[in-house]
Amino acid sequence: MSNELIRLKDCFMAFDDQVVLNSINLYIKDREFLTLLGPSGCGKTTTLRIIGGFQKPTSGSVFFDGVRINDVPPHKRRINTVFQKYALFSHMNVFENVAFGLRIAKLPKAEIKRRVTETLKLVNLPGFEKRSVNSLSGGQQQRIAIARAIVNRPQVLLLDEPLGALDLKLRKEMQIELKKIQQQVGITFVYVTHDQEEALTMSDTIVVMNQGNIQQIGTPTDIYNEPKNAFVASFIGESNIIDGIMNEDYMVTFAGHTFRCLDSGFAQNELVDVVVRPEDLHICAPEEGHIRGVVESIVFKGVHYEMIVRTPAFPFLVQSTLHRAVGQEIGLSLTPDDIHIMRKPKQKDAQAAPLPDAQAADA
């Protein structure tokens, strides 16, 4: 915890009567790449704006390096932002855009020139100084927005869906480039996205949010392999989420079969959500599997086939390198560690319950 840089403590945010953030607790370590991930409208931008100082939480505190900064205006924070729509200064050329913060800081002319040139090289746009920002493509504007922020050498860079407006190919390239830049300059990135794949490939830590609540905090592997609840499981990658009954510790029944599993601590016969990843279902002969089903459809996805396997209880999504014809009866088998048991959310205000141990990532 010694290298904790930012902490949000019980940050609550409401606009009029609408609760947007429900007592967020979160800390961000120095030099980490932390991603806020969640569906649109879940409060990611609001969280970022609270860190940047553009919005004050209705209640709760924001700490930076151990100091409460709720009342520090944005221009006095050592934090820079890459805005969702870039927000470049259209009345200035590329050089002046990037130099903006340095000029405000009244750095010597030669130093400004040196740093702007150096930073434009870093974002792969050397020699663009004299260009008008309006003449640049989306990807180039994006890089200027990044250059304009990192040239100031902030301790933290906030990025709000910076790749959202780019096409897929460019987005992939920029993901790699951003990660490279983060490692080169060695600063903390707080990154907002609704794209789970982007979050999984770039982050050190992912914070999954839904409806103003943090659902889970963890490394990409943690979040993917050990989703804490059905929301996280369904949001991170595709999943089969099936109703099950926890017979006793390490025993769960779903899809007409009782499985051994690795989970305990549930009430006897408690109703649970069972999460099974499509790539964890193994195809075998009908009589050898735990579950029997009929292949309803099959699509080739490049690396694997994706099938819908109809069983009496549930249509399973299965990913496999094996090909099975439509209409064929097959068996599906599972090992205990492929089965993830989640507590059912309480029927009323299912999403509103704050998770007590929000910072599991650090364990």
Add this chain to the structure above:
Amino acid sequence: MNKKGLSTPYVIWMAIFVVAPLILVVVYAFTSKSGGFTFENFSGMLQYAGIFSNSFLLAIIATAICLAIGYPLSYFLAKESATIRKVAMIFIMLPMWMNFLLRTYAWMSILEDTGLFNRLLALLGLPTLHIINTNAAVVIGMVYNFLPFMILPIFSVIEKIDRSVIEAAQDLGANSVMVFKRVIFPLSLPGVLSGITMVFIPAVSTFVISKLLGGGMTWLLGDLIENQFLGNVYNPHLGSAISLVMMIIVMICMAVMNRFGEGEEGAVVL
């Protein structure tokens, strides 16, 4: 192709109502009463230098006052909620729904020696002022009549400045003074330039305001030109020449100003 077709009526309109009169003005300016080609209309104009300079001076003062009132007003108004903005705009536009002459007559009775303004001063125990029939009254009339033309373009550019651009400047360390100086003002320049244009041109060529509020004491270019066409001297050739010279001076002013605002988005009207 389609687009070309659609612009035809506009082109015809322009030809009849803009280009043709302009040609007429040029032809008249370079001909004498007998119809022959001449420069006389221009060489005789020097005697009116005083009127020229007075017109431009009053128009510049009125434009400057409009800018001094209009810019801060637009700036602070743009920060208000949508409802307040709408209501304020209605009040700013309201006087324009009244007849121009009527408005100006109203100012006559306000500024008279025994008018509303002086009675107010007297009520406060202050000495009364002689305003009516002075240049000051003319400037007040110009400002009152043309202020909306300054506010509207400035307000609409400031209102359109993206909130996130302002936040970006704050994010990069700019306090509110610097945000204004380096971002808001430069981005609002196109509005300022069109506001200046839209106030200065009618102000420099007005004749009603100077007649009613200036009491005919000081002649402006508008009065001079009007007199050549509708007045007792009747000399449309000289009137055309004066109009032409005024037009050229105004165009030079605008060109210089546009150069000054060059590099900004969306160059100014004209």
